[in-house]
Amino acid sequence: MQIADSCVVSIHYTLTNSEGQTIDKSDETSPFAYLHGKNNIVPGLETELTGKSVGDSLKVTVEPGKGYGEVNPELVQEVPRSAFDEVESIEVGMQFQASEDDGQSQLVTITDIQETTVTVDGNHPLAGETLTFDVKIEEIRPASKEELDHGHAHGLGGHHH
């Protein structure tokens, strides 16, 4: 079986940035499982995995445009420190769900703290990064109807709910 849309694929992976630092990796004992063809992984990696088989290993370099996007300066905002009054202590690197006026919520990261203001960044933490994935394909199986309805993989290495 080859990787195609509507397959659940289990992979072991190591993700490194352009400086060669490891940013993320799959659990040694349990591979990461995802539903192929539903944008559950970055587009640049999904494209390269299409057509591959169990046992294949590949190294994929993904430019920001096919990864987590370019950095959008408009998503960096200074807010009054009083906006965090309810939070016991804040530090650079903390992440919050911010609710927007339109009811959407967005994950923001604190990037700077001054006496009266806090800088928050709504860009994905990996925006602007060129990413390298070392991937080994462990398992490929057809997705269940429920998985297709939900748009993600269930079971080991997938969603639990």
Ligand code: ZN
């Ligand atoms: Zn589900």
